[in-house]
Amino acid sequence: MKWTIATAVLMLLFPAFAEAQTAADPPEGWIVFTSNRYGNSDIFLMDTASGSLNMLTSDQATDHRPAISADGSMVIFVSERNGQPDLYLIHLDEYGETTGSIEQLTDDPWEEFDTDWCGDSHDYQFTVFISPDTESMGLFYGSDAPVIEGEWDIYRHNPYTDTIDPMSLEPGDYRYPVYIVDRGTVYARRMWENPENQFDILGYFHGALATGSFSFNHGSVNGPIRLSSETVLFIPCTDGEEDYYIIYDLMDGSPLDSINTLGQPFEYITPLNFGEGGRWFLAQAALSTGGSSEIVLFQGLGTPDPRIFQLTRNDCYDGEPRWLSRE
Secondary structure (H helix, E strand, O other): OOOOHHHHHHHHHOHHHHHHHHHOOOOOEEEEEEEOOOOOOEEEEEEOOOOOEEEOOOOOOOEEEEEEOOOOOEEEEEEOOOOOOEEEEEEEOOOOOEEEEEEEOOOOOOEEEEEEEOOOOOOEEEEEEEOOOOOHHHHHHOOOOOOOOOEEEEEEEEOOOOEEEEOOOOOOEEEEEEEEOOOEEEEEEEOOOOOOOOEOEEEEEOOOOEEEEEEOOOOEEOOOOEEEEOOEEEEEEEOOOOEEEEEEEOOOOEEEEEEEOOOOOEEEEEEEEEEOOEEEEEEEEOOOOOOOEEEEEEEOOOOOOOEEEEOOOOOOEEEEEEEEEOO
16 A cells, blocks of 8 residues: 555544555546535546545536546546537646646537547547437438437547547437447447437447447446446446446457446446455445535445445535546
8 A cells, every 4th residue: 555644644534444444455546526516516636646636627617527538638528618518628737737728629509418538648529419400410310300309429529630520320319438449439329219218229339430239138228338347348227126237248249247236325437446355446426315425436336335435525516537547
């Protein structure tokens, strides 16, 4: 374990933290997350090794859905500072401090939402909600589209040509893009005839356009997809009654495991590395009944007594965490 002044202070203030340290060392990394601790939603960066916390945005509008690049030099996020949800970019130095001004990446009448980096550190993709009232609907699909309340589609930015192109050209709702090195992007899809929020198709695209999809008959995807390993997905699912996670092997096209949450208070879970005591996970957690949520590292997903390493302690919303390993 790397001992720091921040670690010592946490151990003195929180005995549960000290107990966790004697049991297993948590991983070290940077976490970008959303917090409304100062009255509105802003983006923060935490260094778990040093205990430092940097406030990356301070706009009065809502800033949320951050994602950090693989080299730690940039963060993309969604902001409503110009009246609608668009994508913005923050540049970081080696200490996680902001450098330069915040760049606006999109400026359209639609709502940007899910974000993920792909390719190199200047390449990103995002899900956009398109209104059916726009004239581009018929042109976008190449045929008359049925009248619906709206749909989610995946777009990708090419930094070299400075263009933003649609990836999902078939009718349906597309959410939760996650990039896999050398393999492309996986997403969840809901057909229009399916019930609301029933995302039960997995698809993928590599390069310019979507190249295939297949039925996912292990429940409906109900949250952001994350990588469990290089070719294994960690997929939050529901069957309408219970929530669980499917560990899904893309190579075999089959689940390796299913983990019931047992009512655990964790959301936005990201699998991290293994350590003494089991695998570590990053998540937001509702640890009290007051409606607040905290950022945590924990071991013991789907067990009655998980080991929780609490990183934030505020009577507010801290959530949507994304991880970058610094080990």
